[in-house]
Amino acid sequence: MEHRTRKYRGAVGLVLAAGVLLTGCSGEDGGGGKATSDQRRAGAPAPAHTGGAAGEAKDGDGADRLKESAAPDYLSTFALDVDTASYGYARRTLDDGRLPGPETVRPEEFVNSFRQGYHRPAGNGFSVSVDGARAAGEDDDWSLVRVGLATKAAPTAAERPPAALTFVVDVSGSMNSPDRLGLVRTSLGILTDELRDEDSISLVTFSDEAETVLPMTRLKGHRGRIRDAVDSMEAAESTNVGAGIERGYEEAVEGRRKGANNRVVLLSDALANTGDTDAGDILERIDSARREYGITLFGVGVGSDYGDAFMEELTNKGDGHTTYIADEEQARKVFVDQLPAHLELTARDAKAQVAFDPKTVERFKLIGYEDRKVADADFRDDSVDGGEVGPGHTVTALYAVHLRDGASGRVATATVRWLDPKTRTPHEKTGSVSTGAVTGKLWGGRSTRLQVTAVAAYFAENLRGTGLPGAPGLGELAERAEELATSTEDASVTKLADAIARADRLKGGTREDGTGAEEGEMD
Known part of the structure; x- marks a missing residue:
């Protein structure tokens, strides 16, 4: 992969403070709805007139803030994201009796944690589904529009190519607890039992320094040796993530297998305190390994105190993604x-x-x-970094949309562009939605999965102190989730309902950062 810079624009804090309607990028990033002539000839959705400058946001609920902002253009461009760590960590924090810090809440990761039921394509690439519904309550002049992207179904264990996995495990002092290093041992033990004979594992640990505990080793005939290496891990001193990742990539390159899925998997609470603690500098040192061999970084977060932002940045720059595990069920x-x-x-x-x-x-x-935005004009610039997506994934983007009075016709056209992972040939797929498909009522509508998506998004926005048109309070939201858990018979939706109920009870309690939530803040 060529050396490239992820051109995400915009400040999260500005979005949260002003409620500015995000419709692509503007100003210094060259977005602003200005598609090039080459893009228009290639069929890019051309932007319309801006419709005026963005208005000033006023105090009030989320719906008021949205209504006071005018769209600077009619394009919205972003890199795909399959991360789910933000939702997993929020559930863990709520289980511990604390409200998650708003800065750790990313709504897209809440939404992408749930099964959507989109049609899947037969080959590589994406299917595109676009639908929506009218928001409820006083703001029913707003609709939610869901853009759903899905890849082909994941292969079975027997069908997938062999794997060559380098595990980089944090054994610093902060990992010395059953829900951290203990859970990592359990997780790797589960994986050792599940991997096939032709798969391979190497193991690197790090505290103040990095150490290769196990070079790349085939599972066949060596499962006992691998289990012994996993069981030998003991917590030590400080956290030098940079040294661990650098050593991990060295092992991954040395043990690289042609035709196999070569990955570096980081298991850590991501609380770096020694050595280089800048994600950009860490990934720059192993950039040639990523570019030449295409070895991506998969981050698995653990621990009640977790460096969410640091892990997110590492995996973004490492062309990978993150998840979070709190127990053996999630590890499995x-x-x-x-x-x-x-x-x-x-x-x-x-x-x-x-x-x-x-x-x-x-x-x-x-x-x-917010941290995945791409300049509108860079949509077809394949040197600009996007997201990496595997089989069995779905990606959902949810929009709050205010239709014009009496509007009828097309609402939106969604286009996804990606590179073939082997040939790097670009491909595109498009889908669209009209007004008739987004004006039905949300609650009690035909799509229970759209309702689950809305509940997850409303919950996330509530936790980070922002609002959306038609968003119920936490109590009603928990009831909606419980009803959906029954109708879908989906255990993950039951857990969502439990998490919302916990947040509702903690409304006046203590946040993850130790500060008190102001009365009424969560509503």
Whole structure:
């Protein structure tokens, strides 16, 4: 992969403070809806007139803030994201009796934690589904529009290519507890039992320094040796993540197998305190290994105190993704049920661009994806970094959309662009939605999965102190989730309902950062 810079724009804090409607990028990033002539000839959704400058946000609830902002253009462009760590960590924090810090809440990762039921393509690439519904309550002049992208079904364990996995395990003092290093041992033990004979594992540990505990070793005939190496891990001193990742990539390159899925898997609480603690500097030192061999970084977070932002930045720059595990059940889900999705790639540098029709849409807001934004003009620039996506993944982007009075016709056209992971040939797929498909009522509608998506997004926005049109309070949201858990018979939705109920009870309690939540803050 060529050396490239991820051109995400915009400050999360500005978005949260002003409630500005995110419709692509503007100003210094060259977005602003200015598609090049080459893009228009290539069929890029061309932006309309800006419709005026963005208005000033006013105090009030989320709906008020949205209504006071005018769309600067009608394009929204972002890199795809399959991370789910933010939701997993929020659940863990709530289980511990604390509200998660708003800065750790990323709505897209809440949404992407749930099964969506999109149609899947037969080959590599994506299917594109676009639907929506009218928001409830006083703000029912707003709709939610869901852009759903899905890759082909994940292969079975017998069908996937061999794996060559380098595990980089944090054994610093902060990991010395059953839910951290103990859980990592359990997780790797589960994986050792599940991997095939032709798969390989290497193991690197790090505290103040990095050490190779096990060079790349085939599972066949060596499972006992691998288990002994895993069991030998003991907590030591400080956390030098940089040294661990650098040694891990050295082992991954040395043990690289042609035709196998070669990955570096970081298991850590990501609380770096020794050596280089800058994600960009750490990944720059192993950049040639990433570019030449395409070895991506998969981050698995653990621990009640977890460096969420640091792990997110590492994996973003390492062309990978993150998840979070709090117990053995989640470890089995990640290392058994979802393993092919975490190991294989069906798309590199995947981006999405959604073009809203100014004849029907007055304004809109992309929910989440603040650190994934891409300049509109860079959508077809394949040197600009996107997201890496594997088989069995779905990616959902949810928009709050205000339709014009009496509008009828096309609402939005969504285009996803990606590179073939082997040939780097670009591909695109498009889907669209009209007003008739987004004006039905959300609650009690035909799509229970859209309702689950809405609950997850409303919950995330509530936790980070922002609001959305039609968003119920936490109590009602928990009831909605309970009803959906019954109708879908989905255990993950039951857990969502439990998490919302916990947040509702903790409304006046203590946040993850130790500060008190102000009365009424969560509503």
